[in-house]
Amino acid sequence: MYIQQLYMKDLNIRLKTVSELSVSKQAVINVFLTHTMFKTKLLDVLKPHDLSIEQFNVLRILRGQKGKPLNLQDVQDRMVSKMSNTTRLIDKLILKEFVNRDECPENRRKIELLISSEGLKKLEEIDTLVDQTETQMTSNLTKTELKQLNFLLTKLATTA
Amino acid sequence: MYIQQLYMKDLNIRLKTVSELSVSKQAVINVFLTHTMFKTKLLDVLKPHDLSIEQFNVLRILRGQKGKPLNLQDVQDRMVSKMSNTTRLIDKLILKEFVNRDECPENRRKIELLISSEGLKKLEEIDTLVDQTETQMTSNLTKTELKQLNFLLTKLATTA
DNA sequence: GTACAATTGTTGTATATACAAATGTAAAAG
DNA sequence: CTTTTACATTTGTATATACAACAATTGTAC
Numbered sequence: 001m002y003i004q005q006l007y008m009k010d011l012n013i014r015l016k017t018v019s020e021l022s023v024s025k026q027a028v029i030n031v032f033l034t035h036t037m038f039k040t041k042l043l044d045v046l047k048p049h050d051l052s053i054e055q056f057n058v059l060r061i062l063r064g065q066k067g068k069p070l071n072l073q074d075v076q077d078r079m080v081s082k083m084s085n086t087t088r089l090i091d092k093l094i095l096k097e098f099v100n101r102d103e104c105p106e107n108r109r110k111i112e113l114l115i116s117s118e119g120l121k122k123l124e125e126i127d128t129l130v131d132q133t134e135t136q137m138t139s140n141l142t143k144t145e146l147k148q149l150n151f152l153l154t155k156l157a158t159t160a
Numbered sequence: 161m162y163i164q165q166l167y168m169k170d171l172n173i174r175l176k177t178v179s180e181l182s183v184s185k186q187a188v189i190n191v192f193l194t195h196t197m198f199k200t201k202l203l204d205v206l207k208p209h210d211l212s213i214e215q216f217n218v219l220r221i222l223r224g225q226k227g228k229p230l231n232l233q234d235v236q237d238r239m240v241s242k243m244s245n246t247t248r249l250i251d252k253l254i255l256k257e258f259v260n261r262d263e264c265p266e267n268r269r270k271i272e273l274l275i276s277s278e279g280l281k282k283l284e285e286i287d288t289l290v291d292q293t294e295t296q297m298t299s300n301l302t303k304t305e306l307k308q309l310n311f312l313l314t315k316l317a318t319t320a
Numbered sequence: 321g322t323a324c325a326a327t328t329g330t331t332g333t334a335t336a337t338a339c340a341a342a343t344g345t346a347a348a349a350g
Numbered sequence: 351c352t353t354t355t356a357c358a359t360t361t362g363t364a365t366a367t368a369c370a371a372c373a374a375t376t377g378t379a380c
Contacts, residue, residue: 023306024298025291028198030313035195036240037317038188043338052365072329080196082367087330089366109328109375131185138184141316146183149312153190156301156309157197203368212335232359242337247360249336269345269358 038137045133049126054081054089059098059123062115069112071104098122198297205293209286214241214249219258219283222275229272231264258282
């Protein structure tokens with residue numbers, strides 16, 4: 001509640017001044033604001049399950065492997081964050097027993113990461129909630145508008 | 161260099177799978193990816209000046225006052241982050257002598273924050289660089305597309 | 321086959337984010 | 351005028367982000 005209210009307050013203040021700025025500056029600010037809103041709402045959903053957004057993402061990445069292990073590099077490549085953090089992030093998932101880590105037999109520099117059955121169970125528990133949240137967060141755009149948005153954001157990020 | 165390459169690698173991997181997801185999920189991922197790209201590039205510019213993005217934002221907010229002091233709450237309301245951090249963030253700006261903090265005479269609970277002349281000088285030094293970066297980051301969208309993007313993002317964030 | 325380079329992962333430090341609790345001051349209630 | 355409530359800021363703790371340095375293992379060159 002508090003967060004949403006605070007956020008809306010920020011937004012109103014920003015929208016007054018944003019319109020005077022260049023379209024580029026506006027775009028940057030709008031992306032930052034939207035990101036903050038998405039992050040906040042997703043975190044609201046994940047928090048009761050004691051997962052951060054990045055931890056949730058890593059679990060989904062590992063689930064996507066369907067039993068095949070991934071090493072740190074693999075996981076890292078599918079994330080939008082930094083190597084240095086991934087070790088510690090996964091440490092926390094291992095503590096919660098959602099992930100297992102083993103030494104890779106062929107190459108002892110590597111590690112093998114696998115999601116556990118508890119991890120899978122937790123993901124199933126959350127999936128629907130996250131889906132609903134994502135739908136709700138984007139609900140004041142029509143499907144056509146969302147496609148348009150995705151087109152623009154993809155174009156923006158791909159070559160820039 | 162390294163960051164950009166890594167980022168592009170991530171993006172390519174994501175774009176393969178993203179298309180299979182719902183438009184809502186795609187939008188969320190695209191906003192996250194774009195945010196990361198923007199943040200990385202802005203940080204590249206600010207880093208040589210020993211400023212974080214949020215520190216830079218606070219300086220710009222204070223400059224916008226043209227001599228009138230702001231208290232913490234005011235600054236916070238114009239930011240996209242959390243109260244708890246703002247104290248510490250400003251501590252660092254004070255250490256760098258870009259900002260002065262005084263007790264508010266009418267209400268000793270409040271503080272008065274002012275940008276220093278060094279702070280103003282630093283901002284002038286960076287302004288052009290940041291403008292160029294923002295323009296360059298958004299350069300593969302036309303002005304019309306950027307306006308469209310701003311419309312969609314504003315609509316997305318305003319009521320959701 | 322030893323020296324050097326590359327790969328893979330871990331650790332350290334600074335900053336930012338998120339929340340809760342604590343501190344100090346002002347205002348309101350009684 | 352004292353107690354309670356609200357306000358403004360600070361501090362503490364956990365996680366995430368960014369970068370650099372380090373350690374261990376593997377690969378390559380001579």
